[in-house]
Amino acid sequence: MMTIPEDQQRNYEIFRDCLSTALIEKISQPEPKTKRKFRSKKHSTGSPVQSRNATTTPHLGVDAKAQTEAKAQIEAEVEADPDLSNADSLADFADYIAAETFPALPAELKTLDYYSYVKDTDLQSRYALPLTGFDTPLLLPSLDPSVADSLSAYAITSEPTQGVDEFLAPILTSYLTSLSTPPPAPRATLREAEGCELCGRDWINLSYHHLIPRYVHAKAVRRGWHREEDLQNVAWLCGACHRFVHRFAGHEELARKYYTVELLMEEEGVKRWVDWVGRLRWKGR
Ligand SMILES: [Zn+2]
Numbered sequence: 330m331m332t333i334p335e336d337q338q339r340n341y342e343i344f345r346d347c348l349s350t351a352l353i354e355k356i357s358q359p360e361p362k363t364k365r366k367f368r369s370k371k372h373s374t375g376s377p378v379q380s381r382n383a384t385t386t387p388h389l390g391v392d393a394k395a396q397t398e399a400k401a402q403i404e405a406e407v408e409a410d411p412d413l414s415n416a417d418s419l420a421d422f423a424d425y426i427a428a429e430t431f432p433a434l435p436a437e438l439k440t441l442d443y444y445s446y447v448k449d450t451d452l453q454s455r456y457a458l459p460l461t462g463f464d465t466p467l468l469l470p471s472l473d474p475s476v477a478d479s480l481s482a483y484a485i486t487s488e489p490t491q492g493v494d495e496f497l498a499p500i501l502t503s504y505l506t507s508l509s510t511p512p513p514a515p516r517a518t519l520r521e522a523e524g525c526e527l528c529g530r531d532w533i534n535l536s537y538h539h540l541i542p543r544y545v546h547a548k549a550v551r552r553g554w555h556r557e558e559d560l561q562n563v564a565w566l567c568g569a570c571h572r573f574v575h576r577f578a579g580h581e582e583l584a585r586k587y588y589t590v591e592l593l594m595e596e597e598g599v600k601r602w603v604d605w606v607g608r609l610r611w612k613g614r
């Protein structure tokens with residue numbers, strides 16, 4: 330694995346955040362049932378948030394013998410192949426994919442910062458956002474094939490509909506979007522957020538989540554759910570938790586039932602998520 334030069338370290342960490350957010354999202358989504366061996370393993374172990382119950386919950390309609398055999402097979406496979414629903418394995422995997430992919434980016438994107446990005450309109454049009462699967466090979470012409478192999482071995486990508494190019498395009502887009510976003514407000518304005526207010530990870534980029542989503546602000550006031558002055562309440566969240574919250578509940582449900590971090594944390598599903606994602610640590614952290 331290549332080491333990342335000092336002057337690229339900050340961008341590398343942003344890139345790895347974007348990549349791990351996409352991986353976490355992919356892995357925590359329920360997989361459709363297929364007969365492929367790898368998928369069947371993924372399906373049986375379930376999404377990370379459910380995985381702890383998976384082995385003790387009997388599958389309905391499956392007789393006991395078949396169940397025991399299936400379980401033995403899963404255990405054998407898991408042993409042979411690290412299970413990405415395990416936080417340590419996922420962190421290692423994200424680290425590995427990021428470290429293989431980032432060095433293949435064009436030099437100008439590896440050290441780019443906000444101030445040079447906003448000044449350089451040529452560069453902005455060269456990398457017009459959002460990037461698509463067609464752009465990926467242009468940005469990463471020398472990407473090591475082992476990246477594509479690893480992603481497909483773990484069923485993160487599935488050719489031909491979602492190959493490595495399609496998988497990486499939104500990651501490259503969110504990477505460039507982060508670079509084009511003004512630096513965060515001074516620490517003082519981050520309320521007391523020392524880290525993500527859900528998972529507590531404190532070295533990761535945070536973005537703010539409107540606890541009452543802006544989309545329903547007008548309605549929330551009109552219907553008397555909230556006072557005008559509460560509309561700007563935010564929670565500082567890491568990318569993975571932020572996306573999770575929006576998958577967990579729609580705008581209106583967030584506004585009515587989950588308008589504080591505490592209310593979110595009362596939900597079993599949120600607690601399991603936070604417990605799982607909070608254990609994702611990169612090497613050296
Ligand atoms: Zn978080």
Ligand SMILES: [Zn+2]
Pocket residue numbers: 537538539571575
């Ligand atoms: Zn949000």
